[in-house]
Amino acid sequence: MAEQEERGPAGADDAAATAGRSRGLCRRRLVAGAGIAGALGIAGFGGGVAGRALAEREAAGRDPGTLAYPFRGETQQGITTPAQDNMYTAAFDVSTDDVAELKALLTEWTTAAEQMCAGELIGGEPSANKQAPPRDTGEAWGYPPAGLSLTFGFGATLFADAGGADRFGLRDRMPGVLAEGVPKFANERLQAGSGDGDLLVQACSNDPQVCVHAIRNLTRIAFGTARLRWGQIGYGRTSSTSASQETPRNLFGFKDGTANVKAEEAEALEEHVRVQADDDAAAGWLTGGSYFVARKIRMHLEVWDRVRLAQQEEVIGRDKRYGAPLSVADPAPEDEFDAVDYDAAGEGGRPAVPADSHVAVVSPEQNDGHRLLRRGYNYTDGNDSLGRLDAGLFFIAYVRDPRAGFYPILQRMTQHDALTEYLQHEASALFAVPPGLREGDTMVGQRLFE
């Protein structure tokens, strides 16, 4: 990494310095990221001058001082938005049975979200009354939003409670996907209370404190109307959602996000990620939105770390250094985005990419062409009583219909994937994510209530 930092492209350091003035952490990561992309000229980043330009654009894009995504738009931010470095996702249970109070909460959340994404204080200006607690808790006061995106979703229990009761007059508008629920999968040990919920908020930013500020303040606003059910902090994106981003690494040390659906793939987004008008007659309000599916997956790092490198690579199906498919005989940086050749022969005539390797099991080729937009994050929740890292991947994907584009893939993975031996699924969540706010909308998800 040190060598790559030194070889970073001209211009990246200036941007890094700007970022570094705002937040020390960003500077270190930014220099490394821009350096690798520019210096190696990785496919997808172009080579030479083009590669440099793209690397610089990414560096500029990561500058907390320049990066602000407007909350309003045709679709919600936080799906195709270039995946930021940090995440704090939380789910809430609504404690009122009054739909007017629910709508008031969504309206207040919307105003606060707009202000936070613009880098403003909640309330727009410092509270004048010093005898009352300030409206904004203040830990991001004067900080740039660092690419903050806030993405809201609705869970099955918002539409009908566990007994099927119509809590807010929304039951007839419940999408079939939510009504059917998430099936059970092999090898899962889900912890009660750490999945699902009525409302979802996914906060992503290049500054961890901005994420914490967002969830803390939305929780505070919800007081008396909704309470936090679970929250998860993630600290290192494990996916690229834009072709301008370098592929990051997960806690097994492998590049993760190479074959992801990217923001630039307009057709694939419509086909695999966004709900289409005639997908569900009951849920026309969701058209243009998506489904958020998440799995909290603990990774047995200490076990993995004792596995031979060649075997690690066979489990994933890709080379650890560059992320190239194992069907490439002598991998180089530019091979990362090569198509996987499942027919290629490796040692002793065996398939170079084993049939039970992760990429072989979850690839579109083996799953009726279905693709996911992955947007997960590494997490570490400290250590367990044996001193092992309690860490893994908070896997998030956005899909058009999880029944076709997620459950079958996950089922194959939990039954046939060599990777499964090193994993434990601990939590699961499913939410419908409405489209963005139209001109004049006062709350996120307004179409659900019309």
Ligand SMILES: C=CC1=C(C)c2cc3[nH]c(cc4nc(cc5[nH]c(cc1n2)c(C)c5CCC(=O)O)C(CCC(=O)O)=C4C)c(C)c3C=C
């Ligand atoms: C059911 C969906 C998936 C789960 C759950 C999942 C967990 C998981 N993945 C890795 C590491 C890697 N995954 C990679 C690719 C990849 N993963 C999925 C789906 C799930 N992964 C898909 C659809 C793909 C793309 C396959 C393709 O189109 O070829 C890779 C390779 C690099 C890449 O393409 O991103 C790695 C590495 C872990 C560690 C994990 C659970 C903890």
Ligand SMILES: [Fe+2]
């Ligand atoms: Fe994967």
